[in-house]
Amino acid sequence: MKSPLYLLLLAATAAAALPAQAGPAHQHGVARLDVAVEANRVTLYLDTPLDNLLGFERAPRTDAERQQADAAVARLQDAERLFRIDGNAGCKLAKVTLTSAALSLPAPGAPAAKDDHADLEGRFEFNCTAGARAGFVEVGLFAAFPQLKRIELQLISPKGQMKATLVRPASRVALVR
Numbered sequence: 001m002k003s004p005l006y007l008l009l010l011a012a013t014a015a016a017a018l019p020a021q022a023g024p025a026h027q028h029g030v031a032r033l034d035v036a037v038e039a040n041r042v043t044l045y046l047d048t049p050l051d052n053l054l055g056f057e058r059a060p061r062t063d064a065e066r067q068q069a070d071a072a073v074a075r076l077q078d079a080e081r082l083f084r085i086d087g088n089a090g091c092k093l094a095k096v097t098l099t100s101a102a103l104s105l106p107a108p109g110a111p112a113a114k115d116d117h118a119d120l121e122g123r124f125e126f127n128c129t130a131g132a133r134a135g136f137v138e139v140g141l142f143a144a145f146p147q148l149k150r151i152e153l154q155l156i157s158p159k160g161q162m163k164a165t166l167v168r169p170a171s172r173v174a175l176v177r
């Protein structure tokens with residue numbers, strides 16, 4: 001017979017497997033960030049209303065809006081500055097994948113969202129020599145995007161999973177060790 005503790009651990013494992021969509025959906029000022037720590041890799045998954053990055057949620061229509069969108073994308077692509085992982089983990093940025101229909105990401109010509117709200121999802125992969133030694137990550141999203149007020153975090157490591165909230169102007173996230 002399975003003990004209650006065993007069942008509890010099973011439940012925790014199932015929760016860890018949930019995608020980022022588990023939190024409140026599309027709230028302006030709020031983004032979701034999942035941080036997955038593995039031995040050789042730290043992966044961050046960002047899910048945010050486009051409004052937090054641009055102040056609007058549709059394809060840019062003017063040159064000024066296009067420049068604004070390009071600047072936001074450039075800030076996200078510069079993930080080594082956006083997410084500073086504890087130097088003890090020896091992480092180097094490997095890949096950034098941004099998805100937003102309204103911004104035609106990842107491919108130009110992708111169909112734009114038709115409803116009144118739009119999101120951007122980002123996946124930021126770092127290769128690490130000692131991921132388990134990552135004690136913290138400095139998250140630069142508040143500095144980069146003034147409209148963003150709160151980040152709902154989910155931290156996932158081989159040792160467990162926990163939730164946390166980062167409120168402006170805080171930037172340091174302690175990782176599960």
Ligand SMILES: [Zn+2]
Binds near residue numbers: 028049051057116118
């Ligand atoms: Zn919206």
